[in-house]
Structure formats: C-alpha cells, structure tokens
Amino acid sequence: MANPVDSEVSRRGVLVGGTATAMIGILPSGQVQAQSARSDAARQDFGVSFEVNGKPYSLQLDTRTTLLDALREHIHLTGSKKGCDHGQCGACTVIINGVRINSCLTLAVMHQDDRITTIEGLGTPEQLHPMQAAFVKHDGYQCGYCTPGQICSAVAVLDEIKAGIPSHVSADLTSPPALTNIEMRERMSGNICRCGAYSNIAEAIAEAAGSKT
Ligand code: FES
Numbered sequence: 001m002a003n004p005v006d007s008e009v010s011r012r013g014v015l016v017g018g019t020a021t022a023m024i025g026i027l028p029s030g031q032v033q034a035q036s037a038r039s040d041a042a043r044q045d046f047g048v049s050f051e052v053n054g055k056p057y058s059l060q061l062d063t064r065t066t067l068l069d070a071l072r073e074h075i076h077l078t079g080s081k082k083g084c085d086h087g088q089c090g091a092c093t094v095i096i097n098g099v100r101i102n103s104c105l106t107l108a109v110m111h112q113d114d115r116i117t118t119i120e121g122l123g124t125p126e127q128l129h130p131m132q133a134a135f136v137k138h139d140g141y142q143c144g145y146c147t148p149g150q151i152c153s154a155v156a157v158l159d160e161i162k163a164g165i166p167s168h169v170s171a172d173l174t175s176p177p178a179l180t181n182i183e184m185r186e187r188m189s190g191n192i193c194r195c196g197a198y199s200n201i202a203e204a205i206a207e208a209a210g211s212k213t
C-alpha cells in the first residue's frame, strides 16, 4: 500500500515542478521593456469619426484599436461585451449601417462615417425595443452576459429575413426566407450562450418576429 507521506511528497513535487515550468515562461524584465518599446514604436494614431446611437464621435485612436475597445474604453458604452475577443462568441455584436458585426473583429478606424448601433441605442429602460421586451417576457437570459449581443444579432436577423437575404441553410434561393427553426438556429449560431438560455431566446425572437406570443 502506498505510504501517505510519499504520496504527499510526490504531490508537492508535482506542484513545485509545475510552478517552475510556469516560471520559465515569465520573461526577464529587460525583455518585457524591449517588447513594450517595440509596441510603442509600432503605434500610429489616426482620426476617425462615426455615429454611435445617433450621436457623432470623433476619436484619435491607435490604429490597432478594435471597434469593441473604442466603444467600451473610449466612448464608455459598456453594453457590448467582450466574451472571447476572437470572433467566436458574439457577445460583442453591434449593428453597423443595418448589418450585424462582431465588433472585436473589426478595427475602429475602418468605420469612418459609419452608423453604429449598440444595445444602448436600441431602446431605453422606460421604452424597450420590442426585441428587448420579448427577451424580458420570455426570460431569454440567465447571467445576461451574452444578452446585448444576442439582442443586437436578433434585431439584425429579422431585418436580414425581411430583406430576403438567404443563409447557408436556405434551401430555396428563389423565394424569400422564412423564420423557421432551422433558419433561426443557423442565423443565431454565432451567438453563444454559456447559460444555455437558447429555448427562451428562440421564443423571444419568435415573438418579436410576430410568429408567436
Ligand atoms: Fe467578439 Fe466574442 S468578444 S465574438
């Protein structure tokens, strides 16, 4: 039978070994400074003007600033969320000139003169947008972190369908798409909900689309 002292030592050994391995990954401070100097040298600021929720903004930004960071850190509209920062979760979805986009995947300086709508611009606490009201009515959230992106996406999805824009699962490209379950699942597939509120989100979208109450 294993000696409990030995197994304690070996557990400790594993922990110490793991910590040492992690420490190897930490750069010496000189190297960190050199990297940060290189990053400063690469910095280039650029002016950009756009409209967010009906208000004009003119910003001077590092060209590497994403639209999401411009909205959150510079304009202080924190409704759009940073989930993955890699275009994989949809929490940062905003609507630009009527089209939804992952704001973490686009640079702010690419949006000169664009019309940007964030969750703050869709409705107000006193007067919710019909999609916001439907999410509240159908409990389309739990923690709420994905909700601003889900709602912005859902609003744009209904507009896409109204405009007759097909998706990857539209079987018949000659007739306008309908908001079937499969269409909605496909169109909303870029918006992940870690809480799994999908069935309530689907009901909310169906109600806002007028196909359910
Ligand atoms: Fe943009 Fe996840 S934060 S897609």
Ligand code: FES
Pocket: 140, 141, 142, 143, 144, 145, 146, 147, 192, 193, 194, 195, 196, 197
């Ligand atoms: Fe929590 Fe969607 S409500 S991640």
